[in-house]
Amino acid sequence: MQIPTSLIPTFNKLLPMHLSLSGNGEILHTGPTLEKLNICTNICGQNFLDLFTVSRPRNIKTIDALFASNGRNLHLHLRNDETVKLKGVIIPDADDDGGLINLSFGIGVIKAVTTFGLTSADFAPNDLTIEMLYLIEAKSAAMDESRKLNRRLQSARIVAEEKAFTDGLTGLKNRRAMDDLLKQLIDKGIPFALMHLDLDYFKAVNDTLGHAAGDHVLNRVAKILSEETRDSDTVARVGGDEFVVILPKNPPIEKIELFANRIIKRLQQPIPFKGDFCHVSVSAGTTISNFYTKPDVDQMLLDADLALYASKHKGRAAHTLYTGDLRKNETAGSETEASHQKIA
Amino acid sequence: MHGLINCALERFVRDTYGSPIWADVIRASNIEIDTFEAMLSYKNNITFQILTALSQTLEKPPGEVLEDIGMYLVSHSNNEALRRLMRFSGVTFEDFLYSLDDLHDRARLAVPDLTLPDLELLEEVGGQFELLVRANMPGIGFVLMGVLRAMADDYGALVFLEHKGNVANCEKLSISLLENSFSEGREFHLGRAVGE
Numbered sequence: 001m002q003i004p005t006s007l008i009p010t011f012n013k014l015l016p017m018h019l020s021l022s023g024n025g026e027i028l029h030t031g032p033t034l035e036k037l038n039i040c041t042n043i044c045g046q047n048f049l050d051l052f053t054v055s056r057p058r059n060i061k062t063i064d065a066l067f068a069s070n071g072r073n074l075h076l077h078l079r080n081d082e083t084v085k086l087k088g089v090i091i092p093d094a095d096d097d098g099g100l101i102n103l104s105f106g107i108g109v110i111k112a113v114t115t116f117g118l119t120s121a122d123f124a125p126n127d128l129t130i131e132m133l134y135l136i137e138a139k140s141a142a143m144d145e146s147r148k149l150n151r152r153l154q155s156a157r158i159v160a161e162e163k164a165f166t167d168g169l170t171g172l173k174n175r176r177a178m179d180d181l182l183k184q185l186i187d188k189g190i191p192f193a194l195m196h197l198d199l200d201y202f203k204a205v206n207d208t209l210g211h212a213a214g215d216h217v218l219n220r221v222a223k224i225l226s227e228e229t230r231d232s233d234t235v236a237r238v239g240g241d242e243f244v245v246i247l248p249k250n251p252p253i254e255k256i257e258l259f260a261n262r263i264i265k266r267l268q269q270p271i272p273f274k275g276d277f278c279h280v281s282v283s284a285g286t287t288i289s290n291f292y293t294k295p296d297v298d299q300m301l302l303d304a305d306l307a308l309y310a311s312k313h314k315g316r317a318a319h320t321l322y323t324g325d326l327r328k329n330e331t332a333g334s335e336t337e338a339s340h341q342k343i344a
Numbered sequence: 345m346h347g348l349i350n351c352a353l354e355r356f357v358r359d360t361y362g363s364p365i366w367a368d369v370i371r372a373s374n375i376e377i378d379t380f381e382a383m384l385s386y387k388n389n390i391t392f393q394i395l396t397a398l399s400q401t402l403e404k405p406p407g408e409v410l411e412d413i414g415m416y417l418v419s420h421s422n423n424e425a426l427r428r429l430m431r432f433s434g435v436t437f438e439d440f441l442y443s444l445d446d447l448h449d450r451a452r453l454a455v456p457d458l459t460l461p462d463l464e465l466l467e468e469v470g471g472q473f474e475l476l477v478r479a480n481m482p483g484i485g486f487v488l489m490g491v492l493r494a495m496a497d498d499y500g501a502l503v504f505l506e507h508k509g510n511v512a513n514c515e516k517l518s519i520s521l522l523e524n525s526f527s528e529g530r531e532f533h534l535g536r537a538v539g540e
Binding site for chain 2: 110113115131133137141149
């Protein structure tokens with residue numbers, strides 16, 4: 001199909017990637033954008049199928065088959081560079097032999113624009129390619145900002161969580177962190193020991209030497225507890241002068257006793273504070289998840305507490321392991337709460 | 345106000361005058377935020393408080409500050425992405441002017457909750473244009489004037505711009521396009537270089 005000379009500017013402007021073919025597949029004319037694809041020095045005069053391969057539909061191997069595809073979507077690539085993929089459609093000339101093929105880059109346009117240095121002038125004025133390129137850049141810029149925001153929010157969340165689970169004064173874990181961990185251990189069925197510790201004579205320190213001294217003592221206790229525990233253990237400050245130590249993986253009872261006694265001994269040393277000495281000690285009670293057929297956080301905390309107050313009854317600076325007997329005494333006496341207040 | 349706008353303000357001050365000045369502006373504007381997120385939304389009055397404080401801190405009339413912001417938006421090297429998006433609008437500065445009517449919709453395509461002013465270009469004779477800027481953001485016309493000035497440089501066009509005042513939330517700019525290709529202008533390739 002020979003394009004009349006008078007119409008060539010029209011074809012070049014409106015279909016910058018067209019080719020007109022003769023009946024035997026010879027290229028008679030091409031649009032200006034195709035000249036930029038480094039296909040060969042002189043496209044005109046070559047046979048279309050020597051320069052282009054039709055990859056879909058697969059059975060198009062001859063010029064006749066190509067013309068017979070009349071109006072169907074064609075997937076093509078350059079013979080000299082298979083990475084340059086094109087979309088196309090061929091319309092045979094109704095009167096004459098031959099026909100007109102129009103090509104486009106399809107989704108490969110982003111790569112093609114960079115590879116061949118194309119400009120807006122290489123696309124038809126009403127082609128949406130430029131709008132698409134604009135949209136891709138605009139969306140990736142917006143997406144980039146969103147990604148950055150997500151990253152910042154994520155780190156802020158981690159910091160906030162860390163804060164929410166930390167005791168502000170001592171840097172130990174707080175009650176919320178302890179509750180969380182106990183629930184996890186029970187859910188996962190990991191056996192553990194739960195030790196509840198309460199300082200003795202702490203109120204006296206606060207009353208005589210002031211709150212700064214009290215805070216100093218609490219920090220000292222936190223330091224000792226941290227030093228005496230392993231990385232896998234958790235130490236939490238759960239109240240004014242109450243601490244909980246969680247020892248996972250079921251340490252033997254003798255080890256728990258040794259650990260408690262080390263702490264009790266270290267805390268019996270007076271703590272120097274601004275020329276004065278703070279005298280405190282610690283009472284402790286422990287229960288072990290293996291004591292229960294179905295461990296329950298509240299029950300275990302209650303039992304560790306019971307053991308702790310048994311230590312206070314023993315005269316303080318002592319450690320008690322929970323046994324069922326403690327509970328019997330408790331129900332018999334049923335005045336523990338009141339005596340707790342007194343002793344503490 | 346969209347976070348992108350507050351963020352642009354913040355970047356303008358930090359990139360042009362430095363972070364200590366930004367800290368001064370924040371202090372003077374009595375807002376409790378010191379850094380903005382581009383993808384969040386903020387109360388409208390925050391933007392105006394910052395602008396007032398900025399004009400006072402820099403001891404420059406608000407119109408001049410706003411115009412500087414507009415210039416900064418498309419000419420600073422940290423905003424190459426925005427400059428590129430603007431250049432997609434046309435091959436010449438004149439093309440670019442004709443595409444301004446679409447700016448509002450183009451911005452929405454990229455960021456659906458971003459509302460930019462409605463622009464209407466009126467053509468007069470001999471390269472003379474009038475641009476109507478309709479928005480609920482007093483002074484936005486000055487920002488646009490800065491953008492136009494920087495884009496003219498970018499395209500290499502010679503223009504004369506003038507702000508003709510604000511009537512009922514409609515600011516009027518007069519644009520005289522003296523020469524479309526006065527200088528080389530800056531390069532623009534449709535494809536982004538790898539890694540950009």
